[in-house]
Amino acid sequence: MDTLNFDGSCDPNPGGIMGFGWIINWSSGKKATEGSKEKKPSKSNTNNVAEYTALKEGISNYLELGGKGPLHVRGDSKLVISQMSGKWKVNNENLAKIKEETDSIIKKHNLKVKFTWVPREQNTIADRLALPKSRRNKISKTESNTDSNTGSVKPENRKFVADVNSSSVSSKLRLQINELNTSPSPGFKSFAQLKVGGFDSFSRKKLETLQKEAGSKASAIAEKEFSNNPTQQASALRWMLRGLSTDLAVKKVKVDIELSKKRKK
Incomplete structure (x- = not known):
């Protein structure tokens, strides 16, 4: 089964730059596909909106690349995973809209999807891709020295x-x-x-x-x-x-x- 790990971030939360990240691992054995996008600061930007948008973007990218499913979606947001699985209700209007759009994409392509929550340490690649590029670059420049020195x-x-x-x-x-x-x-x-x-x-x-x-x-x-x-x-x-x-x-x-x-x- 193909797998899709996704993550989203808003820096600062709320109102900041939103980052979306995902990684697709193909059951066929071909090289994993990574993807990321950003959205400029806005009053409506939040971590939860970013998480949902990352999921939507990740699934869309999977389909664009020829993915047929079944697809195992994994994320460290219990809110998104539980709502997409139908376990929790969606009470936020902004989240409900993105969920509806994502459900529509899944239904349109008759895509079989399984949703699973995973702890953050099992979602590290998507987590890193979800950071705004400026922050990702800053971490990349400092973390090697930080690790060796401290x-x-x-x-x-x-x-x-x-x-x-x-x-x-x-x-x-x-x-x-x-x-x-x-x-x-x-x-x-x-x-x-x-x-x-x-x-x-x-x-x-x-x-x-x-x-x-x-x-x-x-x-x-x-x-x-x-x-x-x-x-x-x-x-x-x-x-x-x-x-x-x-x-x-x-x-x-x-x-x-x-x-x-x-x-x-």
Whole structure:
């Protein structure tokens, strides 16, 4: 079965430049096809609109290249995948329009499509293609030096417990987390400014509950980094569940620890 991975981004969100990326892997064995497009800033631009548009563009490109299906579509947006699969209702007018257009294209070509949600680490190529070209070029220029000099994890290699775009966090926090996740080497100030702004659905959950929700691998990372400190382990897992990558969640807690020490002096 041919596969299509897609992703979209809006920088900044909302209102910024939208980027759309996709990659087609052909079951025939021929070389994978990558594609990307951009749209200038507009008030109607959002991450969700970008995700839907990326899907539409990806399917259109697949058909233009002679794809006949069946097609396995994979994306890291639970919203788009769940709505296209008919599991969730579409309440946003802009998204409903793009979904209708995409459904029409699928129906017109009698294309058999299967939709599957995948975590972001399984969608790294489409994720990178979805970034605006200026940002992609900036990351490409800096990430090799960043990795060798600081040991930072490359954005496309980061591991995630949850998808921030589907996580129950505020729009402001979602934007901050997305910016950190796609940055090659976030600075101390960026972590210091990352705040929930009160309480959210993760704030009052105890360590045992957080460990069950985050899974054994994430829990092991938190335990290794903050051994004998359940409070810090819980904090790291909360950030992972909010959508921050595992390595950045650890850094966030370490920054908070350092800030706490400075306040006590």
